[in-house]
Amino acid sequence: MKALAIETATAASSVALGEDGEVAAMALRVDRRGHVEFLVPAIDFCFTRAGWTPDDLDLVAVDVGPGPFTGIRAGISAAQGIAAAVGVPIVTTSSLTVLALRAATGHRQIWPVVDVRRGEVATAPFRPVPGGVVRDGATEVVTPGGLRALIDSRPTEALVVGDWRALPDSVFSGIHGTKMGRPRYPAADVMLEIAAMRAQQQDFATPEEVRPLYLREPDTAINWSDFREEGMWPGAAS
Amino acid sequence: MTTEPLILGIETSCDETGVAVVEGFGVRSSVLSSQTEAHARFGGVVPEVAARAHVEALRPLVHLALARAGVHSDDLDGIAVTQGPGLAGALMVGFSFAKALAWSLGKPFIGIDHMEGHLVAPRLEDADYAPPAIVLLASGGHSQIVHVRAWGDYEVLGETIDDAAGEAFDKLARFMGLGYPGGPAIDVASDGGDPDAIRYPRALRDRPFDFSFSGLKTSVVTSLQKAKEAGDVPPLPDVAASIQEAIVDVLVDKTFNAVEHTGAGAVAGGGGVLANRRLRARLDEEAAARGVDLHLPTPALCTDNGAMIAGAATIHLRAGRTTEWHADVRPGQRLDG
Numbered sequence: 001m002k003a004l005a006i007e008t009a010t011a012a013s014s015v016a017l018g019e020d021g022e023v024a025a026m027a028l029r030v031d032r033r034g035h036v037e038f039l040v041p042a043i044d045f046c047f048t049r050a051g052w053t054p055d056d057l058d059l060v061a062v063d064v065g066p067g068p069f070t071g072i073r074a075g076i077s078a079a080q081g082i083a084a085a086v087g088v089p090i091v092t093t094s095s096l097t098v099l100a101l102r103a104a105t106g107h108r109q110i111w112p113v114v115d116v117r118r119g120e121v122a123t124a125p126f127r128p129v130p131g132g133v134v135r136d137g138a139t140e141v142v143t144p145g146g147l148r149a150l151i152d153s154r155p156t157e158a159l160v161v162g163d164w165r166a167l168p169d170s171v172f173s174g175i176h177g178t179k180m181g182r183p184r185y186p187a188a189d190v191m192l193e194i195a196a197m198r199a200q201q202q203d204f205a206t207p208e209e210v211r212p213l214y215l216r217e218p219d220t221a222i223n224w225s226d227f228r229e230e231g232m233w234p235g236a237a238s
Numbered sequence: 239m240t241t242e243p244l245i246l247g248i249e250t251s252c253d254e255t256g257v258a259v260v261e262g263f264g265v266r267s268s269v270l271s272s273q274t275e276a277h278a279r280f281g282g283v284v285p286e287v288a289a290r291a292h293v294e295a296l297r298p299l300v301h302l303a304l305a306r307a308g309v310h311s312d313d314l315d316g317i318a319v320t321q322g323p324g325l326a327g328a329l330m331v332g333f334s335f336a337k338a339l340a341w342s343l344g345k346p347f348i349g350i351d352h353m354e355g356h357l358v359a360p361r362l363e364d365a366d367y368a369p370p371a372i373v374l375l376a377s378g379g380h381s382q383i384v385h386v387r388a389w390g391d392y393e394v395l396g397e398t399i400d401d402a403a404g405e406a407f408d409k410l411a412r413f414m415g416l417g418y419p420g421g422p423a424i425d426v427a428s429d430g431g432d433p434d435a436i437r438y439p440r441a442l443r444d445r446p447f448d449f450s451f452s453g454l455k456t457s458v459v460t461s462l463q464k465a466k467e468a469g470d471v472p473p474l475p476d477v478a479a480s481i482q483e484a485i486v487d488v489l490v491d492k493t494f495n496a497v498e499h500t501g502a503g504a505v506a507g508g509g510g511v512l513a514n515r516r517l518r519a520r521l522d523e524e525a526a527a528r529g530v531d532l533h534l535p536t537p538a539l540c541t542d543n544g545a546m547i548a549g550a551a552t553i554h555l556r557a558g559r560t561t562e563w564h565a566d567v568r569p570g571q572r573l574d575g
């Protein structure tokens with residue numbers, strides 16, 4: 001089972017090729033705006049490195065967030081382009097699960113955080129279990145203060161991973177037993193493990209599932225404040 | 239046997255997801271998923287709404303376009319996509335998809351300037367249309383007059399210094415409570431109206447090829463507000479027809495200024511505003527009066543579509559020009575930049 005994984009849900013972009021969860025090649029770059037530029041050359045590099053061609057693929061895995069939508073859409077679109085070309089199914093992963101899976105050790109409750117802009121982060125609690133992690137609560141978009149309250153509300157000692165460096169230090173200070181750790185960004189190599197598992201269970205994404213995880217309504221502000229809402233001829237609207 | 243390239247064209251720069259298969263300049267299939275309704279309740283194109291809709295529509299449309307053309311992806315000679323100008327988040331969806339598709343299929347990848355697509359669109363229906371020509375491009379996002387000296391050789395002679403023509407229609411229609419999109423709404427509302435009832439200003443008389451629509455906007459709003467206060471609002475058809483006439487006048491004047499300036503023997507048009515019936519009629523009158531050939535695409539090819547992008551790619555592919563794998567979208571790209 002040969003898979004290509006694409007991850008663009010944060011400031012980092014990565015792609016990985018692997019067989020049954022084993023990594024054959026990987027490329028990674030941190031550049032908030034560079035997802036579109038990076039992806040195809042990186043994919044090309046990985047295929048050359050692994051000595052594979054696109055027709056070897058059985059599966060494409062793509063991370064659907066949470067994270068900034070623009071990067072995620074670049075990744076999803078690339079995944080769809082490749083899947084359409086070679087006719088293989090898509091598996092979707094969550095950036096929070098990818099972060100938690102890499103961090104999973106010990107007994108701590110894992111809180112991956114992903115910057116979703118406008119001063120907020122997405123997070124969810126994860127519990128390590130043999131062979132992986134289990135999500136232990138809802139995915140939420142919270143302010144730094146809200147994140148602190150969430151972590152503080154649970155008795156289990158916390159391990160915070162992801163881009164916590166972007167948050168003020170005061171967010172975590174004084175919460176009993178909280179540790180900060182790695183990784184900072186989700187990466188495509190971890191996605192290969194998830195992809196292998198899903199492929200085994202034939203758990204492929206439906207077209208409707210291959211979408212960014214939208215945790216917010218679209219920003220619909222249009223700068224037309226110089227015009228009044230009310231028309232001149234009531235009832236004229238077609 | 240034909241030697242014309244078979245190209246898949248993808249357009250996602252604004253609020254239409256367009257995909258087409260074109261053979262040379264011949265359209266084999268062209269499919270579109272318009273988001274007009276999704277944006278109507280906001281009275282304009284919302285970038286995030288547009289990007290979301292492109293993600294949902296694109297892949298099914300690609301399959302549909304290939305199926306309708308009876309073409310297998312292996313038979314394609316290239317994949318073309320709009321690189322700019324446009325909304326960054328919207329462009330990125332088509333561009334990332336097209337690039338990955340082209341790479342996976344091992345096909346040439348061609349990033350196309352959206353405006354060049356509009357310049358080429360008339361050629362897809364009309365083999366007599368050829369450079370040199372003056373092309374009026376007017377839509378909700380752009381208003382330009384372009385001198386097409388040869389395929390691939392374009393000079394922007396003039397452009398709007400504030401609102402695009404379609405934007406002026408949208409804003410005024412919204413002000414008058416006519417709904418969105420504004421161009422067709424004002425077009426319909428003007429039925430039976432007198433285009434000379436109210437004389438709204440025609441701006442930038444001293445700049446032969448440039449447009450400005452903010453003065454018109456202010457004039458309409460101020461005069462209507464005054465009329466409302468005075469309890470003497472003129473009939474809607476007269477106002478709509480007069481607004482339309484003011485916008486059309488400016489577009490037609492500047493276009494034929496450019497024809498005179500360059501001596502071009504042909505005029506063409508592109509962009510959603512070119513679907514306006516009054517504008518088409520006036521261009522037709524003026525062209526006939528001057529003995530200039532007019533090439534206006536049918537309304538479906540005036541608005542954004544994938545076929546015009548594939549058609550423009552034919553020019554580049556014939557010249558051996560393709561786009562690098564590391565290319566990115568260019569939201570602010572200029573045709574002659």
Ligand SMILES: [Zn+2]
Nearest residue numbers: 356377509542
């Ligand atoms: Zn356009």
